[in-house]
Amino acid sequence: MAAAQVPGDEAGVAAADRSSRPREFGSDFAAIRAELGLPVDFPTAALSEVERSVAQPVLDGERVDATDLPLVTVDPAGAKDLDQAVLVCARPGGGYRVHYAIADVAAFVVPGGALDAEVRRRGQTLYLPDGNVPLHPTLLSEGAASLLPDQVRPAVLWTIDLDSDGVPVGVDLRRALVRSVAQLDYDGVQRTIDLGVAHPSIELLPQVGRLRREQAVLRGAIELGLPEQQVESDGNGGWRLVLRPRLVVEEWNAEISLLTGMCAAEMMISAGIGVLRTVPDPEPETVAGLRRSAARLGVDWPEEQHPAAALAGLDPVRPEALAVHVQATRLLRGAGYTAFGDGAPAKAGHAGIGASYAHVTAPLRRLVDRYSAEVCLAVASDRPVPGWVLEALGNLPSVMGGSDRVAGQVERACIAQAQAWALAGRVGEEFPATVLRAANGVGGEVFVAAPPVIARCVGDGFGEGQQVRVRLAQADPVRRDVAFEVI
Structure with a gap:
């Protein structure tokens, strides 16, 4: 597929x-x-x-x-x-x-x-x-x-x-x-x-x-x-x-x-x-917003560097770079x-x-x-x-x-x-996760590596690129819905 x-x-x-x-x-x-x-x-x-x-x-x-x-x-x-x-x-x-x-x-x-x-x-x-x-x-x-x-x-x-x-x-x-x-x-x-x-x-x-x-x-x-x-x-x-x-x-x-x-x-x-x-082409404010997010994550992005060069130089496996790559999807809307x-x-x-x-x-x-x-x-x-x-x-x-x-x-x-x-029957289990997106510190989206899942997450006090532990709160095959909560 x-x-x-x-x-x-x-x-x-x-x-x-x-x-x-x-x-x-x-x-x-x-x-x-x-x-x-x-x-x-x-x-x-x-x-x-x-x-x-x-x-x-x-x-x-x-x-x-x-x-x-x-x-x-x-x-x-x-x-x-x-x-x-x-x-x-x-x-x-x-x-x-x-x-x-x-x-x-x-x-x-x-x-x-x-x-x-x-x-x-x-x-x-x-x-x-x-x-x-x-x-x-x-x-x-x-x-x-x-x-x-x-x-x-x-x-x-x-x-x-x-x-x-x-x-x-x-x-x-x-x-x-x-x-x-x-x-x-x-x-x-x-x-x-x-x-x-x-x-x-x-x-x-x-x-x-x-x-x-x-x-x-x-x-x-x-x-x-x-x-x-x-x-x-x-x-x-x-x-x-x-x-x-x-x-x-x-x-x-x-x-x-x-x-x-x-x-x-x-x-x-x-x-x-x-x-x-x-x-x-992305709006200048969209690029500026991504640049600010990268700075908060500690990713070096020289002022004069085009987004193409900045992204090409990142290893998306690193948590902070991974979060920047995911957020960069907004550049291609x-x-x-x-x-x-x-x-x-x-x-x-x-x-x-x-x-x-x-x-x-x-x-x-x-x-x-x-x-x-x-x-x-x-x-x-x-x-x-x-x-x-x-x-x-x-x-x-x-x-x-x-x-x-x-x-x-x-x-x-x-x-x-x-x-x-993949997660049905595992509600309540804990997983290490990477925060991909954070919505004003009260929720967002996380990536769990095993099994490889991206899903919404509730909780507060976490930021993009951060490594956290999450608990599976919901896995409903009928509704096709998965949700985690930060521990």
């Missing part, structure tokens, strides 16, 4: 066996699915349409043969909906070249058809611990359109040239046929990189990833980089909470996707048409989508990235990416944007905003449910 980013301690992983609950506390998340009215099946007409399109996809004559590129996919272990395949190599004379193939979903979805209508209703894939609610039928998303290894697939192929500092100096975009040579997973790639035996197609990924991370700080990208709170099966019909620190290879891999999204945004802005993912078709929009930035940005790299899992790709392909080939894209462009912010809200509700409900299951 999509995991919540939270501060953490590896002790939560070590204590995972204690955080799982037996079957009587619930074997799946059906109540959440019903409560939120999540889709169950695809309409028959949409499934029939998929069968036809899979048998005869739209592969026009302008598609180049790029099956000689040794692209690889890098995803969580077991993933089947593979949106991206990558190849990183050196450029003659210096610098780097990134080939990034993105699944070409438009080759299978008929504009205005039954499937198109259904995916517009869904907006994006929803992730739950007991199974996903996919944007597209799995025949498409895990089969014909997925960039599975040793299969020729239609793709939108980005070729981005970088200089020796990792700055883009050239972009090429076209439709292609590609063939991935290997399906890799994050843990395996991290091990091979650590051993110095990475797959040849990504042996330069660490170099490019580090350079792009440096560029992110220079841009003023506000990145939190907190570990992830996840719900996973305990293998016995129950569920457990774990903390999964983000691997460095995941950060490097994400930088390739962000690089592509920034290049896409520049193309759209230059053409005066497209749809951007936007987050407004107001996320949305901005569609435009008559010149560049007035507000085009994404504060979390420090640049303009567009979603183009996950079309199997997110609706807007298919439309953004079509805009960029049209701009790159100096052709008009297709009419079906123009017709939908104005509604995409509303559709994606609505699906984002549902995705957030699903994630919060699943985490809350798992927290309540």
Whole structure:
């Protein structure tokens, strides 16, 4: 499932066996699915349409043969909906070249058809611990359109040239046929990189990833980089909470996707048409408030230092730094989508990235990416944007905003449910905790490491970043409610 980013301690992983609950506390998340009215099946007409399109996809004559590129996919272990395949190599004379193939979903979805209508209703894939609610039928998303290894697939192929500092100096975009040579997973790639035996197609990924991370700080990208709170099966019909620190290879891999999204945004802005993912810059008073909180916690933050650099220099595992990272989420409020078709929009930035940005790299899992790709392909080939894209462009912010809200509700409900299951029957027990937020000294929010839980806490006399002992006051699986009290 999509995991919540939270501060953490590896002790939560070590204590995972204690955080799982037996079957009587619930074997799946059906109540959440019903409560939120999540889709169950695809309409028959949409499934029939998929069968036809899979048998005869739209592969026009302008598609180049790029099956000689040794692209690889890098995803969580077991993933089947593979949106991206990558190849990183050196450029003659210096610098780097990134080939990034993105699944070409438009080759299978008929504009205005039954499937198109259904995916517009869904907006994006929803992730739950007991199974996903996919944007597209799995025949498409895990089969014909997925960039599975040793299969020729239609793709939108980005070729981005970088200089020796990792700055883009050239972009090429076209439709292609590609063939991935290997399906890799994050843990395996991290091990091979650590051993110095990475797959040849990504042996330069660490170099490019580090350079792009440096560029992110220079841009003023506000990145939190907190570990992830996840719900996973305990293998016995129950569920457990774990903390999964983000691997460095995941950060490097994400930088390739962000690089592509920034290049896409520049193309759209230059053409005066497209749809951007936007987050407004934080207000000066918000930054000042965070700076004051950091000072109270004893965190050194030089007056002239941008929040991006200050956060990048903190280790979120330290209690005081952990609290600053959590409070820094207020810097990234107001996320949305901005569609435009008559010149560049007035507000085009994404504060979390420090640049303009567009979603183009996950079309199997997110609706807007298919439309953004079509805009960029049209701009790159100096052709008009297709009419079906123009017709939908104005509604995409509303559709994606609505699906984002549902995705957030699903994630919060699943985490809350798992927290309540994990602690049910333990009311009255004491735990060490870190205070994440304090509300005028009379309550707030704490993080308990084992099991890894974030919940409200009542009491007085405690402050953010402080280490305290708390007593579990409530753990209600029916209401999905957990509460502590300071001892």
